[in-house]
Amino acid sequence: MNLYNIALFFHVVGALGYFIALGLEWFNLQQLQRTSTVEQVGEWFKITGRLRGIGGISMLLILIAGFYMTFAAWGGADWISVAFGAMILQGVLAGVLTSPRMRAIQKAIANESGPITPALDALLHHPLLSVSMLARVGIALGIIFLMTVKPALMGSLITIAVGLVVGLALAAFTMGSRRAQEVVA
Numbered sequence: 001m002n003l004y005n006i007a008l009f010f011h012v013v014g015a016l017g018y019f020i021a022l023g024l025e026w027f028n029l030q031q032l033q034r035t036s037t038v039e040q041v042g043e044w045f046k047i048t049g050r051l052r053g054i055g056g057i058s059m060l061l062i063l064i065a066g067f068y069m070t071f072a073a074w075g076g077a078d079w080i081s082v083a084f085g086a087m088i089l090q091g092v093l094a095g096v097l098t099s100p101r102m103r104a105i106q107k108a109i110a111n112e113s114g115p116i117t118p119a120l121d122a123l124l125h126h127p128l129l130s131v132s133m134l135a136r137v138g139i140a141l142g143i144i145f146l147m148t149v150k151p152a153l154m155g156s157l158i159t160i161a162v163g164l165v166v167g168l169a170l171a172a173f174t175m176g177s178r179r180a181q182e183v184v185a
Contacts, residue, residue, distance in 0.1 A: 003072070008065070008069060011062055014059070014061030015058070015062060018058040021055030025051075025055070026133055026134075032044050036116060038112045038120065079152075079156040082159075086142060086143050098133070101126050108123055135164055138170070139160060
């Protein structure tokens with residue numbers, strides 16, 4: 001056993017934790033969208049707040065172990081640079097698409113109670129919440145592919161692009177199915 005193997009273990013644990021965090025975020029978004037009262041939305045926000053640290057701790061593990069492994073063994077491999085850039089892209093998507101909408105929902109429920117209003121329902125079902133969530137899942141899967149296959153620069157860029165497109169396509173599909181259910185109901 002050496003330091004590289006220990007770093008690899010923590011890197012994999014961080015990746016598993018990050019996927020758990022994405023899964024919990026996805027589940028919580030689905031539950032928020034199924035609520036019928038403002039009080040239920042508030043309860044789901046309390047749960048979400050407690051779980052948010054999983055993603056941050058996992059990302060920290062990924063980065064610390066990843067930087068060690070990069071300097072110890074991989075050097076400036078192109079796939080590492082693309083994976084790091086993709087991680088930044090995930091953060092940007094969360095910060096630009098998800099966070100402002102979640103803050104708007106929290107602000108909307110601060111002074112309301114009872115049944116969900118049409119304005120709050122629109123915030124809860126904002127399409128960019130699903131777009132951000134599923135795009136980040138697609139990118140994360142692309143990063144896992146980079147970690148296992150280690151392609152050259154062009155293959156790495158294509159991998160992340162494909163992951164992003166798959167995530168966006170899944171978001172479009174899920175939003176389309178929701179619209180179809182609304183029409184039927």
